[in-house]
Amino acid sequence: MPPENLDSFHAVIPAGGAGTRLWPLSRAARPKFLLDLDGSGRSLLQQTWDRLNDLIPAERIHVVTGTAHAAAIREQLPELTSVFVEPSPRDSMPAIGLAAAVIEAAHPGAIIGSFAADHVIDDQVSFAEAIGQAVAVARSGLVTTIGITPAGPSTAFGYIQSGDQLTIDGADSARAVTSFVEKPDAATAAAYVASGSYSWNGGMFVTRTDAILGHLARLQPGLHEGLTRIAAAWTTADRQDVLDATWPGLTKIAIDHAIAEPVALEGGMAVVPGEFTWDDVGDFAALQDVGAASSPETIWVDASGLAISEDGTTIAVVGLENVIVVRTDDALLVVARDHAQQVKDVVAEIKRRQRDDLV
Amino acid sequence: MPPENLDSFHAVIPAGGAGTRLWPLSRAARPKFLLDLDGSGRSLLQQTWDRLNDLIPAERIHVVTGTAHAAAIREQLPELTSVFVEPSPRDSMPAIGLAAAVIEAAHPGAIIGSFAADHVIDDQVSFAEAIGQAVAVARSGLVTTIGITPAGPSTAFGYIQSGDQLTIDGADSARAVTSFVEKPDAATAAAYVASGSYSWNGGMFVTRTDAILGHLARLQPGLHEGLTRIAAAWTTADRQDVLDATWPGLTKIAIDHAIAEPVALEGGMAVVPGEFTWDDVGDFAALQDVGAASSPETIWVDASGLAISEDGTTIAVVGLENVIVVRTDDALLVVARDHAQQVKDVVAEIKRRQRDDLV
Numbered sequence: 001m002p003p004e005n006l007d008s009f010h011a012v013i014p015a016g017g018a019g020t021r022l023w024p025l026s027r028a029a030r031p032k033f034l035l036d037l038d039g040s041g042r043s044l045l046q047q048t049w050d051r052l053n054d055l056i057p058a059e060r061i062h063v064v065t066g067t068a069h070a071a072a073i074r075e076q077l078p079e080l081t082s083v084f085v086e087p088s089p090r091d092s093m094p095a096i097g098l099a100a101a102v103i104e105a106a107h108p109g110a111i112i113g114s115f116a117a118d119h120v121i122d123d124q125v126s127f128a129e130a131i132g133q134a135v136a137v138a139r140s141g142l143v144t145t146i147g148i149t150p151a152g153p154s155t156a157f158g159y160i161q162s163g164d165q166l167t168i169d170g171a172d173s174a175r176a177v178t179s180f181v182e183k184p185d186a187a188t189a190a191a192y193v194a195s196g197s198y199s200w201n202g203g204m205f206v207t208r209t210d211a212i213l214g215h216l217a218r219l220q221p222g223l224h225e226g227l228t229r230i231a232a233a234w235t236t237a238d239r240q241d242v243l244d245a246t247w248p249g250l251t252k253i254a255i256d257h258a259i260a261e262p263v264a265l266e267g268g269m270a271v272v273p274g275e276f277t278w279d280d281v282g283d284f285a286a287l288q289d290v291g292a293a294s295s296p297e298t299i300w301v302d303a304s305g306l307a308i309s310e311d312g313t314t315i316a317v318v319g320l321e322n323v324i325v326v327r328t329d330d331a332l333l334v335v336a337r338d339h340a341q342q343v344k345d346v347v348a349e350i351k352r353r354q355r356d357d358l359v
Numbered sequence: 360m361p362p363e364n365l366d367s368f369h370a371v372i373p374a375g376g377a378g379t380r381l382w383p384l385s386r387a388a389r390p391k392f393l394l395d396l397d398g399s400g401r402s403l404l405q406q407t408w409d410r411l412n413d414l415i416p417a418e419r420i421h422v423v424t425g426t427a428h429a430a431a432i433r434e435q436l437p438e439l440t441s442v443f444v445e446p447s448p449r450d451s452m453p454a455i456g457l458a459a460a461v462i463e464a465a466h467p468g469a470i471i472g473s474f475a476a477d478h479v480i481d482d483q484v485s486f487a488e489a490i491g492q493a494v495a496v497a498r499s500g501l502v503t504t505i506g507i508t509p510a511g512p513s514t515a516f517g518y519i520q521s522g523d524q525l526t527i528d529g530a531d532s533a534r535a536v537t538s539f540v541e542k543p544d545a546a547t548a549a550a551y552v553a554s555g556s557y558s559w560n561g562g563m564f565v566t567r568t569d570a571i572l573g574h575l576a577r578l579q580p581g582l583h584e585g586l587t588r589i590a591a592a593w594t595t596a597d598r599q600d601v602l603d604a605t606w607p608g609l610t611k612i613a614i615d616h617a618i619a620e621p622v623a624l625e626g627g628m629a630v631v632p633g634e635f636t637w638d639d640v641g642d643f644a645a646l647q648d649v650g651a652a653s654s655p656e657t658i659w660v661d662a663s664g665l666a667i668s669e670d671g672t673t674i675a676v677v678g679l680e681n682v683i684v685v686r687t688d689d690a691l692l693v694v695a696r697d698h699a700q701q702v703k704d705v706v707a708e709i710k711r712r713q714r715d716d717l718v
Contacts, residue, residue, distance in 0.1 A: 024675075301704045314717055315691045316383075316705040319698025323679065327691055332674045332684070334693050339678025345660045346675040358673055 005170060008110050009135050011052040012099040014092055015045060015065040015073060015117035020347040021283040021340065024331035025310070028359050033117035034072055037281060039293050044118045044281070049077050051121060055128055062103070063117070064095040087247045093258040094250045096205070097216060097223065101231035104209035111138045113206040114255070116280070120290045123276035133272040134206035136170035142270040143207040143215065143263050145177065147199025148278045153189035156282055158182055158201040158256075161192075162271050177269035180261050199271065202278050205255060212259060215268070220258050223251045283340035284324045305337060331358055364529060367469050368494050370411040371458040373451055374404060374424040374432060374476035377718075379706040380642040380699065383690035384669070387718050392476035393431055396640060397651050403640070404476045408436050411474065414487055421462070422476070423454040446606045452617040453609045455564070456575055456582065460590035463568035470497045472565040473614070479649045481636035492631040493565035495529035501629040502566040502574065502622050504536065506558025507637045512548035515641055517541055517560040517615075520551075521630050536628035539620050558630065561637050564614060571618060574627070579617050582610045642699035643683045664696060690717055 019032030026032040033045040042050065052061050058079040065073055070085050084098055096114045103110050113131065121127055130146045137144040147160040162175040180201060184192060192198035216224040226246045233242035251258075263269050279290050288306045295309040303317040307325040315325055322337040335343055350358045378391030385391040392404040401409065404422075411420050417438040424432055429444045443457055455473045462469050472493065480486055489505045496503040506519040521534040539560060543551060551557035575583040585605045592601035610617075622628050638649050647665045654668040662676040666684040674684055681696040694702055709717050 299705050299708050301701050301708070302698060309691070313689050313691060314709070314714070315693070316702075316708075317693045318701050318705060319695035320679070320682065320693065323693065325691070325693055327686070330672050332668070332672060332686055332691065334674070334676045334679060334682065334684055336678035339661060342660050342677050343675075346658050346677060349658050349660070349675075350673070355673070 005132065005135055005139070006056055008107065009056055009131075010060045010062060010099075010103050010107070010110055010112045011056060012096055012112050012114045013045070013048055013052075013061065013063045013117050014095045014114060015063050015069065016089055016095070017118065019118065019281075021343045022281070022287065023343055023347045023350075024328045024333055024358070025308070025326055029068070031069065031118075032281065034069070034076065037287055037292060038120060038290050043076055044120065045073065046076055047120070048115055048117050049080075051124060051127055052115065053079070054124060055131060062099050064099055065117075087244055090247065090250050090252045092203075092255045093216075093220070093253045094223065094227065094247070096255055097212070097227045098230060100207075100209045100212050101227045102234045104213060105231050105234065108210065110209050111135050111206065112209055112212075113138075113204065116203055118281065119202065120279045120281055121276050122278075126274065126276040130272055130274040130276070131206070133171040133174060134204075137166070137168050137174045137270045137272060138206045138208055138211070140168055141208060141211050142166075143205060143212060143259060143268060144174070144270045144272060145260065146202060146204040146206070146274040147271040148202045148274040148276070150193045150198070150200050151277065153186065153193045154200065155183055155186055155189050156286070157280070159184065159189075159192050159198045160201050160271050162197050162199065166270055168270075171272060174270050174272050176267060177260075177264040177271050179264055180256060199273065200278065201256075202274065202280070203256070204274070205260065215259050215263055219262055220251060220253070223253070223258070226250045283343060284326070284335060285337050285340040288324065288337070364491065364494055364498070365415055367466065368415055368490075369419045369421060369458075369462050369466070369469055369471045370415060371455055371462075371471050371473045372404070372407055372411075372420065372422045372476045373454045373473060374422050374428065375445075375448055375454070376477065378477065378640075380702045381640070381646065382702055382706045382709075383687045383692055383717070384667070384685055388427070390428065390477070391640065393428070393435065396646055397479060397649050402435055403479065404432065405435055406479070407474055407476050408439075410480060410483060410486055412438070413483060414490060421458050423458055424476075446603055449606065449609050449611045451562075451614045452575075452579070452612045453582065453586065453606070455614055456571070456586045457589060459566075459568045459571050460586045461593045463572060464590050464593065467569065469568050470494050470565065471568055471571075472497075472563065475562055475639070477640065478561065479636075479638045479640055482634070485633065485635040489631055489633040489635070490565070492530040492533060493563075496525065496527050496533045496629045496631060497565045497567055497570070499527055500567060500570050501525075502564060502571060502618060502627060503533070503629045503631060504619065505561060505563040505565070505633040506630040507561045507633040507635070509552045509557070509559050510636065512545065512552045513559065514542055514545055514548050515645070516639070518543065518548075518551050518557045519560050519630050521556050521558065525629055527629075530631060533629050533631050535626060536619075536623040536630045538623055539615060558632065559637065560615075561633065561639070562615070563633070564619065574618050574622055578621055579610060579612070582612070582617070585609045642702060643685070643694060644696050644699040647683065647696070 019026035062082040064084040134144045159181045161178040163178040164176045166174040294307045297314045298307040299316040301318040303320045305323040307315040309327045311329045326333045378385035421441040423443040493503045518540045520537040522537040525533040653666045656673045657666040658675040660677040662679045664682040666674040668686045670688045685692045
């Protein structure tokens with residue numbers, strides 16, 4: 001049931017980030033978005049594709065990724081026709097900006113939405129409803145984000161503070177964004193959720209291409225100039241030369257800092273509610289929460305938690321509650337659920353030992 | 360420095376028991392005594408051999424084991440000349456009684472000592488001193504045990520209560536045994552240790568062969584009759600036939616219940632002190648206590664315990680104190696140190712699932 005007004009809507013999927021807090025499942029060569037983490041049979045990237053391809057044709061879904069993963073992505077998404085391969089990682093603003101500039105050149109005034117490749121969303125009906133409203137708002141020229149209705153006072157996510165109701169056809173629930181706030185402490189998170197005017201920032205931005213490029217020209221003129229130069233060469237024989245010459249000089253910055261935060265302060269950001277279940281699966285506790293199941297052979301004796309045996313061997317856990325065990329063929333992690341964030345310290349130690357084979 | 364009086368002393372090593380609380384290191388096909396559990400480079404059986412062969416020649420060291428492990432034992436102990444292969448497990452009394460009967464036939468009035476194949480002992484000087492005293496006492500006709508001086512109020516071992524001092528040349532510290540008591544609760548164990556008259560029962564018995572066979576004839580006449588019949592055929596062509604015909608009918612009983620406890624009540628048991636460090640390595644907590652080291656590659660982040668990676672892969676433990684992790688190529692155990700005894704429940708569950716490959 002795609003909403004009616006998605007004819008000029010393109011989706012951009014930035015596919016990057018190793019997901020070090022999901023080691024040893026996720027690795028540099030096998031990043032989180034390529035993994036079937038929730039046992040659904042589809043990787044997080046494929047699930048992201050499925051959600052979008054339910055709404056728009058494959059030709060309007062674009063993936064931006066690094067050279068290391070382009071081949072694996074094409075293999076997982078055989079219908080994918082548009083891949084932007086970054087020569088090096090420059091964070092999310094150059095990635096989304098490049099897609100915006102190239103799409104604007106071919107489809108002036110198109111609307112793009114960016115959706116991370118490694119998030120989990122449940123409830124396609126609500127997702128489609130949110131996209132429909134966001135596209136309606138974006139058509140008016142506002143940069144629009146989808147604010148996820150909090151399932152609880154999480155301290156793991158940033159929050160969006162919403163302000164005045166907007167009056168836009170097809171977007172009954174749209175509000176102005178007052179501000180974006182960083183991950184709060186527990187008391188602040190509880191106050192945010194109790195207030196009813198804060199939602200989770202899932203990093204989903206929907207905007208007219210000419211609108212975001214206009215903001216970029218004003219706020220990040222150097223970045224805008226570089227992206228414009230690359231886009232101009234995109235359909236020529238010089239594409240790769242210009243990309244390779246220009247890309248390394250682009251400002252490394254996230255879209256949140258480059259666009260969302262300053263534009264919100266100017267009153268140019270809107271938010272529509274996302275009523276679906278969402279998680280960025282940032283660590284193993286989150287992975288358990290989104291429904292990842294233990295390997296069926298696992299033996300629990302006075303114990304509970306999540307045990308994943310990637311190599312099919314039997315895991316036995318005795319006398320430990322809320323423990324997470326992950327075994328791959330070359331490594332093993334045992335972590336208390338409430339220490340799931342510290343798995344990044346393991347990866348740091350592995351790098352310090354120069355065990356590149358395990359990173 | 361073997362004591363002077365060991366000329367007629369034979370050692371018997373019962374080598375049996377899977378050690379289910381050390382799963383997945385120890386298996387039916389790879390029992391505890393065949394493993395180098397403390398990283399010394401020698402299996403527990405080989406260490407037992409070394410301790411005894413330091414005192415007496417190889418020809419006077421006998422191993423009693425089952426058909427499944429005879430070949431592996433001969434491989435680990437190339438100097439071994441005397442192996443008693445039991446057709447089926449009948450507990451320790453038939454095993455030691457068979458050795459006693461056969462040795463008595465060849466060397467009347469010999470003295471035998473039984474030493475489990477899978478215990479750890481540190482301090483060979485004290486061990487030799489204890490053996491010397493025990494042999495001197497046994498020569499007098501008393502069945503003698505070595506009472507290990509408690510390192511603490513353990514609830515994991517049985518205790519020996521000692522009584523009156525005995526007057527025996529070469530055994531200045533010998534006392535009569537008042538009773539053998541089962542594993543106590545913590546308060547009782549503390550009282551035992553505080554009293555100074557209790558020692559740990561390490562299952563080491565030293566006795567004249569004719570003395571123990573005399574007790575057997577009186578206390579377990581059926582068992583004595585069967586063992587005598589087998590011993591009579593031992594040096595004949597009928598050995599295997601008589602063994603196979605007689606063995607299955609022998610009473611399945613431990614030497615503690617068959618001899619030690621009733622003879623103690625009659626005043627026929629003596630105890631000499633063992634001042635050495637001893638452990639039966641009954642579970643992974645004990646294994647850690649006897650000095651087993653974690654695999655050097657292990658990464659600990661706010662965590663502590665023991666991590667053994669038998670297949671050489673890297674183990675990372677995060678946010679858990681006193682945890683024991685054991686990885687083999689086909690299985691994985693994660694256990695809280697204070698639940699180490701419950702590992703036997705894992706093996707029970709594996710058997711219930713008919714996963715014989717993992718037992």
